[in-house]
Amino acid sequence: MPLTHRIESQVAGTPVNAYLVEGEHRLVAIDGTLTVSGGRAVRDRIDAIGKPLAALLVTHAHPDHYGGAVEVVAGSEAPIVATAGVDAAIRRDDEGKEAILRPMFGDEWPTERAFPTRLVEPGAELAFGDIELVVRDLGPGESPHDSVWLLGEDRSTVFCGDQGYNHMHCYLADGHWERWLANLDALAAELPDGVTLMPGHGDQAGRELLDWQRGYIHRFVAAVRAGDWSDPQRAKQSVVAAMSAYLPADDLRFLMELSIEPVAAKLGLLEPSDS
Ligand SMILES: [Zn+2]
Numbered sequence: 001m002p003l004t005h006r007i008e009s010q011v012a013g014t015p016v017n018a019y020l021v022e023g024e025h026r027l028v029a030i031d032g033t034l035t036v037s038g039g040r041a042v043r044d045r046i047d048a049i050g051k052p053l054a055a056l057l058v059t060h061a062h063p064d065h066y067g068g069a070v071e072v073v074a075g076s077e078a079p080i081v082a083t084a085g086v087d088a089a090i091r092r093d094d095e096g097k098e099a100i101l102r103p104m105f106g107d108e109w110p111t112e113r114a115f116p117t118r119l120v121e122p123g124a125e126l127a128f129g130d131i132e133l134v135v136r137d138l139g140p141g142e143s144p145h146d147s148v149w150l151l152g153e154d155r156s157t158v159f160c161g162d163q164g165y166n167h168m169h170c171y172l173a174d175g176h177w178e179r180w181l182a183n184l185d186a187l188a189a190e191l192p193d194g195v196t197l198m199p200g201h202g203d204q205a206g207r208e209l210l211d212w213q214r215g216y217i218h219r220f221v222a223a224v225r226a227g228d229w230s231d232p233q234r235a236k237q238s239v240v241a242a243m244s245a246y247l248p249a250d251d252l253r254f255l256m257e258l259s260i261e262p263v264a265a266k267l268g269l270l271e272p273s274d275s
Contacts, residue, residue: 002131004157004198007045009038009068012105015168015251016064017200018042018072019159021151022049023131029056029078030149030159031200032069034101035108039068046072054128057135058082058116059161060146061089062171063097063109065200070114079118081126083137085145087116093144122147136190138163141180142171148187155191159198163187164209166202169247169256170216175266177217184210201252219246221267224260229269236260 003022008015016038019030027046032039046053053076058066069080082090094113101109120126122137132153138146142162151157162171163183172180188210197205223242227235239260244253264270 001152004151005045005049006198006204007033007038007042009033009035009041011035011037011108014064015201017198017202018068019198020045020049021131021133022051023129025051025129026054026131027051028054028128028131028133029072030198031059031065031161032056032067032072032114034064034067035105036068036071036110037108039071039074039110042068042072043074052076053078054131055118055126056080057133057149057159058086058090059148059159059200060141060143061086061093062143062162063094063101063113065161066090066115067101067110067113070110070112073114080114080116081118081120082116083122083124083135083145083147084119085137085139086147087119089143089145091115136187138183138186139179140174140176141183142174142176144174144176146180146183156194157196157198158191160187160200162200164197164199164205164213165216165252166199166205166209167212167247167249168201168251169243169249169253170213170220170259171252171255172217172220172259173255173262175262177221177263181214181217184214216243216246219243220256220259221263224263224267224269227264227269229264232261232264232270235264235269
């Protein structure tokens with residue numbers, strides 16, 4: 001059974017996970033983190049283990065999961081693998097992400113990002129020596145296009161991207177939360193009992209993480225609806241207060257704060273802003 005390594009990047013106060021699956025003769029990486037340093041930390045771990053990288057798999061279309069990929073694969077021939085939907089969303093949105101992330105992260109946001117180089121069909125089964133993975137394509141959800149990667153014949157280890165953040169604040173600004181909730185229901189029905197979820201943010205967890213995530217989404221959308229949007233500033237503060245009560249920790253709080261106005265606009269409570 002292949003080993004799984006977690007590499008958590010903490011660059012710029014933004015905890016995000018990448019993983020390495022270690023087979024007998026090679027490694028497979030899952031996600032690349034956001035930053036230059038985060039991607040290099042994955043590369044350093046690859047070098048320390050001392051087995052070649054066979055591929056980097058991307059779970060979903062957000063920059064905190066593909067940005068550092070260029071550093072992970074540097075100096076190797078490893079393909080970057082994703083479903084066509086994930087690939088298309090990354091390529092479509094990358095320029096917009098550049099405009100947002102360059103001022104926030106400076107040189108830590110890679111100057112040139114690497115995009116997927118090998119596309120796979122939904123449900124594709126890939127084998128890299130003794131490492132076997134299956135991709136479950138989910139479509140829009142947390143990001144404009146999500147997928148999860150299931151490891152091994154029994155599929156009991158799942159690299160679930162941001163389907164479930166493990167007790168960190170969440171990003172809902174893409175506005176597909178109803179699809180996200182449906183994806184959570186589908187995963188809960190499909191995943192085996194005793195599944196181990198390897199999330200994009202936070203520690204590994206069991207399937208109860210899917211329930212926590214469902215609760216977070218419902219609470220967030222309810223808090224946005226409950227706000228007094230005649231005074232947007234006050235409405236925003238009330239959402240932050242409600243979510244801080246649901247989850248007192250500050251991890252990734254800025255992602256939640258960035259999500260308030262887009263969700264209010266999507267609900268028709270606020271004119272979409274240009275800012
Ligand atoms: Zn993320």
